[in-house]
Amino acid sequence: MNIEDIVIQIDGSSQTILNRMRHYNVPGLSLALVQDNEVAWSQGFGVLDANTNDAVRSSSIFQAASISKPISAIGFLRLVQDKLIGLDEDVNPHLNWDLPVCVNADPEWLREVTLRRLLKHNGGISGRGLKNLPCNNFGGFIGYPDGVKVPTLVEILEGSSPSNSPQIQLTYQPDTAPDGGYYSGAGYVLMTRLLEELTESSFDQWMKEKVLSPLEMSHSTFQVEPSIDQDQFAAGHDWNRNPIPGKRFRYPESAAAGLYSTPVDLCQFIILLNQKGMINGKKILEKDLIDTMVNESTGIFTSGDPQSTAFFYAHSGSNAGFSCTLRGYPNQNAGVVVMTNGMNGDALYNEIVTTISTFLNWDDR
Numbered sequence: 001m002n003i004e005d006i007v008i009q010i011d012g013s014s015q016t017i018l019n020r021m022r023h024y025n026v027p028g029l030s031l032a033l034v035q036d037n038e039v040a041w042s043q044g045f046g047v048l049d050a051n052t053n054d055a056v057r058s059s060s061i062f063q064a065a066s067i068s069k070p071i072s073a074i075g076f077l078r079l080v081q082d083k084l085i086g087l088d089e090d091v092n093p094h095l096n097w098d099l100p101v102c103v104n105a106d107p108e109w110l111r112e113v114t115l116r117r118l119l120k121h122n123g124g125i126s127g128r129g130l131k132n133l134p135c136n137n138f139g140g141f142i143g144y145p146d147g148v149k150v151p152t153l154v155e156i157l158e159g160s161s162p163s164n165s166p167q168i169q170l171t172y173q174p175d176t177a178p179d180g181g182y183y184s185g186a187g188y189v190l191m192t193r194l195l196e197e198l199t200e201s202s203f204d205q206w207m208k209e210k211v212l213s214p215l216e217m218s219h220s221t222f223q224v225e226p227s228i229d230q231d232q233f234a235a236g237h238d239w240n241r242n243p244i245p246g247k248r249f250r251y252p253e254s255a256a257a258g259l260y261s262t263p264v265d266l267c268q269f270i271i272l273l274n275q276k277g278m279i280n281g282k283k284i285l286e287k288d289l290i291d292t293m294v295n296e297s298t299g300i301f302t303s304g305d306p307q308s309t310a311f312f313y314a315h316s317g318s319n320a321g322f323s324c325t326l327r328g329y330p331n332q333n334a335g336v337v338v339m340t341n342g343m344n345g346d347a348l349y350n351e352i353v354t355t356i357s358t359f360l361n362w363d364d365r
Helices: 017-024 065-081 107-112 115-119 153-158 185-199 203-212 263-274 287-295 345-359
Strands: 008-010 013-015 028-035 038-046 301-303 312-319 322-329 334-340
Touching: 008 017, 008 345, 013 017, 017 028, 017 038, 017 345, 028 263, 028 345, 038 263, 065 115, 065 185, 065 203, 065 263, 065 287, 065 312, 065 322, 115 185, 153 185, 185 203, 263 287, 263 322, 263 334, 312 345, 322 345, 334 345
Parallel strands: none
Antiparallel strands: 008 013, 028 038, 028 334, 301 312, 312 322, 322 334
C-alpha cells in the first residue's frame, strides 16, 4: 500500500494525511499497517516537535496512552498461564494491601474482584461512568509534568500525596456494570499491585521479559523515565500545536497509561492476537487466553460477531499531548495503528482508519 492510496474524502474533496494534520494542528503522526499478519507498510509524517522540525520516522516513539491497557493485559494473563493466579480467583489475598470499600459498597463484594473482571473493567473498582454512586467517578490519569514529584504505586492506590488522582476503591458489585458503561483505569493500577506481589518483580521488568522482548517490541518500554534514546521521542502538543511543558508528562500508572511505543511495535500485538498467541514461531500466550481476550472483550474492546470477517478488536488512548488508536481484524489477518503527537489526533486517526478500512474493504467482507 502506498501513501498515494491514502486519500481522505472531506466534503467531496480529496485530501492527504498532511492536509488533515494541518487542519487539526497535529504536528506529527506515525502509521503502520498489518496485512497477512505481517507489517506490510509503515510511515511517519510531520515532525516530532513543532519547535525543532525533526521528522517523524517509523521508529519514532510516542506515548501509547490507554493502548497501554491491552498490552498490559498480555502481561497480566501471563500470571494465569504461569499458574500464579486463576483468572476467576479472588485477587485480594494476593495484594498485601487492603482495598478500601466505598460507603455504598458491601465488603462481601471484595471476594468477587477477579482478574477477568478487572480486565473487562467490571471488577467493582472506581472508574468513569459511575454517575449515581457516592464514591469517585474518574477514569483517566492526568500525568505528572517535568519537575513534579511522581508518586509510588501505593501512593497512587491510596490517593495520597503526591498522587493527583483519588483513592482507588471497591465502588460497586463486580460483574454488574452495564455493557460499555464503566471504564476503570484504576483497576489496571490494582492489577499492577497484584502482579508485583505475585512475581516479586517490577511491572516494567515483567512486561519487558514476558511481553515486549518476546514480541520483539524493541522500541517500547513501560519505564516511567525511559532509558531509550530520547532523540527518538515525539513531544506532545496541545490543541494549538504548542509543545506541552517538558514535552511529555510522566505516567506512573504504567499499566493504564505509561507505555512508550511505535505503530510498528504495536502491530506485533495485533499479529499475536490474530495468530492466537503465536508470533515469530514462539508461543507467548495460550490460545484459550487469547480467545478470552478477543472473543470476550477482555483487556480490549471488540465490535461485531467474532465469526464474521468484519469483526474487529480495538483500543484508543489519549495522554496529555498524544492521541492514538489500534484496530485488528483477526479474521482477515489485518490491522492498523495510528499514533499522533497532538490533542486533536483522535479526530484525525478516525478519518485515517475509516479511509483505510474502506479502501481495503475490511468492514464490508
